[in-house]
Amino acid sequence: MKPQNHDAAGITMMEILVVIVIITGLALVSAPVVFTSRKAPDRTEALNNIKQVGMMLSDFEADYGKFPDDETAEEVRRKTKTEFKLTGQYSNDYFRQMLAGGSGKSEKPFWCKTAQSPKKPDDVFSIPAKALEAGEVGFSYIMASPTRGQSVSDEPSRPVVVTPSYRFQPDWTFDPEAFAGKAIVLRLDNRATPMQIREDNRKVSTNTGKTLGDTGENTPWGKVMTPYLRAPEPRGGK
Numbered sequence: 001m002k003p004q005n006h007d008a009a010g011i012t013m014m015e016i017l018v019v020i021v022i023i024t025g026l027a028l029v030s031a032p033v034v035f036t037s038r039k040a041p042d043r044t045e046a047l048n049n050i051k052q053v054g055m056m057l058s059d060f061e062a063d064y065g066k067f068p069d070d071e072t073a074e075e076v077r078r079k080t081k082t083e084f085k086l087t088g089q090y091s092n093d094y095f096r097q098m099l100a101g102g103s104g105k106s107e108k109p110f111w112c113k114t115a116q117s118p119k120k121p122d123d124v125f126s127i128p129a130k131a132l133e134a135g136e137v138g139f140s141y142i143m144a145s146p147t148r149g150q151s152v153s154d155e156p157s158r159p160v161v162v163t164p165s166y167r168f169q170p171d172w173t174f175d176p177e178a179f180a181g182k183a184i185v186l187r188l189d190n191r192a193t194p195m196q197i198r199e200d201n202r203k204v205s206t207n208t209g210k211t212l213g214d215t216g217e218n219t220p221w222g223k224v225m226t227p228y229l230r231a232p233e234p235r236g237g238k
Contacts, residue, residue: 043180046184050161057160071148089230090232093230093233110136112184114168145226152189162183167234
């Protein structure tokens, strides 16, 4: 039997292959950890900001009786004479009620880093056209219906603010890339928690086997509620 061929350092070809396999395996194992740690600061900022939005919603309800909706928009206009756009297609429209009504003092808490909102807001909102412009909001707003807002007196586990909606679409799908597979959800009791986004359909899983927007038994919405999600306005309105 012929002896194995060694290079100048005395290492066999088999040993080199073993080292390559080990290094490749370690890289594959560590990749998800690196990805998660890279997203950690963005997720932490989203959690901090969504809690601030929750406090603003509570302050707004103390002044206007419920969270922003079509009815409170009229009351905000009457009280403040604002020219802000306060209702519409997007979460930006309803969040402006808090800026106009006084419970919100800055645009910054309404933002988190997503693919559609990569740049922080300029925090200029004295001019109506500048208040929470497209791309300056990262959170979706969940209403009890297309025109009616929720209230802290409703079922405490109901979600009211969530991120990151997939491509800012209002179809209850979420982007798993933004926060390492997690969605950030704020509930009516002001609990803010990361929740798992399913890989097969981009829906957010709940601990009852349902998804976030599901209605019926074993959901916080019950059989009579039909929640309505308003996604943020992306730059360019698309």
